[in-house]
Amino acid sequence: MGVRAGGAAGAVFFLTDYGQADELAGVVRAVLARLAPGAPVVDLTHEVPPFDVRAGALALERAAPHLGPGVVLGVVDPGVGSPRRAVAVGLAGGERPRALVGPDNGLLGPAADALGGATGAVVLPRAAGEDQVTFDGRDVFAPAAAALWRGEALDALGEPLDPADLVRLAPPVLEVGEASLRAEVLWVDRFGNVQLAATAADGRAVGAVPGCRVEVEVATGGPEEGASRRVPARMVRAFADLAGAQTAAPELGLLVDANGRLALVCDRSPAATVLGVRSGDVVVVDVAAPPGGRGAGG
């Protein structure tokens, strides 16, 4: 049977847009308990906005470096029942997950990259005679993840697929200039922190180091085409370095966040509200003055 102890085989890491009001994620957990008894199920989140493949892909990518051995089960699947492929993607494994399972719609790609890249892939078949086509998380993906967790080989699960043929999401907007960068908002978290597509390295490339002053330009979304406003900010290392905690006028900060990306933040206030931005918006960060220096805006 190839069933291994939970500790040996690792965990099943589980992410969906099923929400928690319904029993959908719970039923998939029950299927995993039945088909992979002993498998620890680590819920990453089930509150990906409905159908938002990009948000799910980014959450999996952020989680990826922290996952130990096991199998990733990701389901954000607006195309369920359409001809979109169901896939399992093999990884190098070792101290990290050995496979990702989910729809072939771009959801799994960034996490696969973060985990060293796909070493193989297969197309998961629908069970013969199966006419349920609306809940593949339960009927197709969970059984495949359970089989992989039990130790079944990737290529025993379906027809091989060249990983290069997996659907990829378009990369986020990111332009790194001389002392300025233009970047898409990837994520607004529960605390209102605004994660940008730019990394710490991108920040260093434009001269953004802790202590420097920056200006953030955001579209105002008013009737005037292209109208924008500029908000001064300061690069810091931690939320607590910022002034105005929980006041009406919190100081805006730029920092390298826990995923190694630049983020616009306040101390205990939602920067997303201060700036009026959300995921998918594009902001410009201009480095105005180095620490102690007399930069353009100094």
Next chain:
Amino acid sequence: MGVRAGGAAGAVFFLTDYGQADELAGVVRAVLARLAPGAPVVDLTHEVPPFDVRAGALALERAAPHLGPGVVLGVVDPGVGSPRRAVAVGLAGGERPRALVGPDNGLLGPAADALGGATGAVVLPRAAGEDQVTFDGRDVFAPAAAALWRGEALDALGEPLDPADLVRLAPPVLEVGEASLRAEVLWVDRFGNVQLAATAADGRAVGAVPGCRVEVEVATGGPEEGASRRVPARMVRAFADLAGAQTAAPELGLLVDANGRLALVCDRSPAATVLGVRSGDVVVVDVAAPPGGRGAGG
């Protein structure tokens, strides 16, 4: 002690209306971890609307066919502290749960039926000298579920009760006619899909097959008594077969959902909003024309 390894005894499947904002479900999980160490706890959902026994019973019923060995712990308990009975209900077991534990208010009945019917039942006593009567999930139901998971016999837990005397919920509205059916909305899920009390077999009985055209009649809820409107729809196999995904005018579809029930759906839009219906409402589905045919509405 009769303690078994988790894999052997199966899981504890756990559903409540406790929500997740408070630690209520967490405390019950802690009690299970203490009294049934090693028991995998599979959370089905804790977001049943407060006190909504019917919604909880339906969620348990939908989950039931997918549960492996173990014990079901269900708590939606508006009558906690009243003379309502606390019960454990025995099942045939085998590859499926061997017992359900919860209040005797109808919550457990549909799931018991879906799992082959009750083979026995007992009334759970309150611990001697116990004067806490407001959190039976923690104090009465979880200890009973833990004991059953550890292998204790059902009849060791309390006085026997004839399963025929368990409280039953009234069945939902369902009338199946010639080419028309009238059915209660059982559930609106996170995605706005509208599950009806009618099954796939009910659909076939009125001639609803993929490709046919139907009309859906819903009460408009306006000032006029009995006012209603009719919305055309098409029976399909999958969400992706429908037009108007994420537009202002999505096509309405009828399909057999993942629980084998008829559901009114759109592709990536909430059919419940399109129709203006919620759980407990009653809709009429008229089969207007068979696939390729020239029916009444053709």
Next chain:
Amino acid sequence: MGVRAGGAAGAVFFLTDYGQADELAGVVRAVLARLAPGAPVVDLTHEVPPFDVRAGALALERAAPHLGPGVVLGVVDPGVGSPRRAVAVGLAGGERPRALVGPDNGLLGPAADALGGATGAVVLPRAAGEDQVTFDGRDVFAPAAAALWRGEALDALGEPLDPADLVRLAPPVLEVGEASLRAEVLWVDRFGNVQLAATAADGRAVGAVPGCRVEVEVATGGPEEGASRRVPARMVRAFADLAGAQTAAPELGLLVDANGRLALVCDRSPAATVLGVRSGDVVVVDVAAPPGGRGAGG
């Protein structure tokens, strides 16, 4: 290595204000699965209001008496990245948790008291060369909790700290008079029940016993300074003893709740809405008449 089986070492009890929309709590669970394979993770709640240390401390305190062996991991950490200390607090252990891990901001104190008091404490260091300072739940606290769960000694984790030097929260408002008490609202739960700082013993001290009539005085929050209104109530043993369930005018009750505290409740209606109160408000409860007696309000 000192790794023990899950049942032997107990569980990791996990509470945060991370919410469930993001993968933050999930990533910490993944870290625990990697560093403490086999550890059952018991989620208490992750919906503590953002940055609300007091609410988190109270939830941990309420849960404490129900926790078996293991380690408590609590993270509500508005000062992450500031000089606030990261700590692990030792407990007597035995049938109860042997340690609490989290920020030194008052979060852990009430639970430590409820579990018999701290027997020791250490300051958790940041890993050498670590420049991530925004996600200590993942980077500092979870690794420490995992080490403790695996059996590492508390004093191996950091420099010792006198438990008397741990940060403490101010106690809640509570004044117990002759036939009256004034108490802070500690918690409004999902069902709208209003838990007070007063205990069952405080209630007995003012003559509040089941059957007696009381009056509850709440600030009205209007323009007039100190304006208040009085709402009659009755002390009962259970929600079901109250009249007006799910009506517009539900009867207000006072009872000893599942945590041994006095709570203002209605039967299946939110008492918090009836009274217009929330956590942190202060109410006065006057005992108006004993059961069957002719008291002040009789």
